[in-house]
Amino acid sequence: MVIEPGTVLASDDDRYVVREALAHDDEGTRYRARTERNEREVVLEVRTLGSRDPDEARAELAREVDLLETVSHPNVPTFYEAFPLETDGTLHAFVLVHEHLDGLSLETLRRQGRTLSPREMRSWFSQILGVLAHLQMLFTPIRMRHVAPSTVWIRSDRESFLVGLGSDRATERTADLRGLALTYLSVASSVSCAELDEAPLDVASHLPPDDALRDVIEAMLDPDPLARLVDAQAALDRVAQLRSPSRAPSPLDPRT
Structure with missing residues (x-):
């Protein structure tokens, strides 16, 4: 239609x-x-x-x-x-x-070859993690299956949004945080989530050696579903304890 x-x-x-x-x-x-x-x-x-x-x-x-x-x-x-x-x-x-959001999706930024600074990466990741924590804490918890670069948008004021809520409710306990972790890796490495989702996944090879979020990402992608980090609030708490990345000029402007 x-x-x-x-x-x-x-x-x-x-x-x-x-x-x-x-x-x-x-x-x-x-x-x-x-x-x-x-x-x-x-x-x-x-x-x-x-x-x-x-x-x-x-x-x-x-x-x-x-x-x-x-x-x-x-x-x-x-x-x-x-x-x-x-x-x-x-x-x-x-x-x-x-x-309507005045901005671009992470998928669009990835395809354009745009690079986000460590501070910007931490910012959108933390904001979307906060959304997932909120959804998990509702009276009827919601876990989003389709968290991906196409469903994370950065507005022109640098605020990040998760779009696509609705019928896309996951049944797997690990789906939302796993999707978010794959999204982070995709943006950091410019490799699509579909390629990253092919086992085995070596997280460290897709991140800079000094990426402060590496341990959190690895925990969210643990090969053992029973050992995998699935609590969004716990993940958010771990991120909050990390040292803030230094400020640096950013090439990102979603309006361009």
């Missing part, structure tokens, strides 16, 4: 003018859009039904909205609303509306 720029999608609360397509994956397509009411920039996540039964899809969306409304964290984009796309009573897709 392709939505052309200039198309207007309407909910009961607002009308959204599609500006451009941002990304496409198995879940659907993300578009940048602007509200007609107050001209606010937003992201529209359009989920097509595929082969799913419409009633089952509605029930799944309701559960996802309940989950998104549960999460309130400064490093998670704000969720605004969800609504169906219908024509003459026929359901085609669902639209989830999120806060």
Whole structure:
């Protein structure tokens, strides 16, 4: 399902003018859009039904909205609303509306060959680790399966965000921290997560010798799942005890 720029999608609360397509994956397509009411920039996540039964899809969306409304964290984009796309009573897709981030994903930065300073690496890693700690401590704990360079965004003010919350809830206890550790290695080494995920993984060979986070990353990627570090708050505490990296000029500017 392709939505052309200039198309207007309407909910009961607002009308959204599609500006451009941002990304496409198995879940659907993300578009940048602007509200007609107050001209606010937003992201529209359009989920097509595929082969799913419409009633089952509605029930799944309701559960996802309940989950998104549960999460309130400064490093998670704000969720605004969800609504169906219908024509003459026929359901085609669902639209989830999120806060728009003025920045770039770590995957985009990696592909552009952009280098982050040790301080910047520590900053985004700690911020996303804080999100995962928050999700794990909810009344119904959430573990994100798809933590990857494409789901970690750095805004133009250097704040980092985890996007893609929703139906992507992991069942494995180690999935979220393992994904975050692989993301760190991918950004540090410019090697894709898919390549890094091939066993055996030698963490030290993908990090500078003086990387202060190496021990934490190794613990999050321990080959033994029973020995692996899976508690995000415990990992965050370990990072907080490390000596802060020295300041250095940074080549990163997500706006360029």
